Amino acid sequence: MSDLKLHTYKVGELQTNCYVVSQGDQCLIFDAGDSADFILEKLLLEKLTPIAIFSTHGHFDHTLAVGEIQLSFDIPYFISKKDVFLLNRSKETADYFLNSKQIVIPPKNIKDLKDGKLKVGEFNFEVISTPGHTPGSTCFKFEDFVLTGDTLFKGTVGRYDFSYSDKKLLKDSIDRLFKLPEGTIVYPGHEDETLIGAEMRNEFFSLIF
Numbered sequence: 001m002s003d004l005k006l007h008t009y010k011v012g013e014l015q016t017n018c019y020v021v022s023q024g025d026q027c028l029i030f031d032a033g034d035s036a037d038f039i040l041e042k043l044l045l046e047k048l049t050p051i052a053i054f055s056t057h058g059h060f061d062h063t064l065a066v067g068e069i070q071l072s073f074d075i076p077y078f079i080s081k082k083d084v085f086l087l088n089r090s091k092e093t094a095d096y097f098l099n100s101k102q103i104v105i106p107p108k109n110i111k112d113l114k115d116g117k118l119k120v121g122e123f124n125f126e127v128i129s130t131p132g133h134t135p136g137s138t139c140f141k142f143e144d145f146v147l148t149g150d151t152l153f154k155g156t157v158g159r160y161d162f163s164y165s166d167k168k169l170l171k172d173s174i175d176r177l178f179k180l181p182e183g184t185i186v187y188p189g190h191e192d193e194t195l196i197g198a199e200m201r202n203e204f205f206s207l208i209f
Helices: 036-045 066-072 081-088 090-098 167-177 196-200 203-208
Strands: 005-011 016-023 026-030 049-054 116-120 123-129 138-141 145-149 185-188
Touching (some): 005 036, 036 066, 049 066, 081 090
Parallel strands (some): 026 049, 145 185
Antiparallel strands (some): 005 016, 116 123, 123 138, 138 145
16 A cells, blocks of 8 residues: 555544545545534545545544535445444534534444454555443554554543543553554544554553553
């Protein structure tokens, strides 16, 4: 995949990182959290055609734009079935956290994410199950980078104080990510990228876990 490219767009009030991974004129969309019109405009400008959408987990700031994008492109949507309960309550939680009524178009053609290697079109990558922040949190490993959603950030981890979160599972998930090559670039769900090696040496993780 010598022509694999990563495009990063910040979307929504919570400034979620929406990632578009492209190869040639096709692409995959990860964490379409909001601003479907904005994302579609970027695809048009880049002359890219999406063939699938993925979410690292079911929180509304990573899923809100999915259904609307599917109105323009009849493509499958991949998310762990363990997080579908969050998907089903996304309008309710979005209304609450954003303090305004949201129009949410429910996603369709939902596919469950399975741990292991996945091929979609000409894209080959690894699906890494990383529960803890949510039951179905998932990371996606490409050649030299990994999309970590809200599991691993630069210098910290995702929240684990929700009723459905699990700190022990999150620690296990972080340990699993730390088995990746140290030079692997980490692209998280919010804020800036980092490296696996840099986070392995960060004292924060030994203090929190």
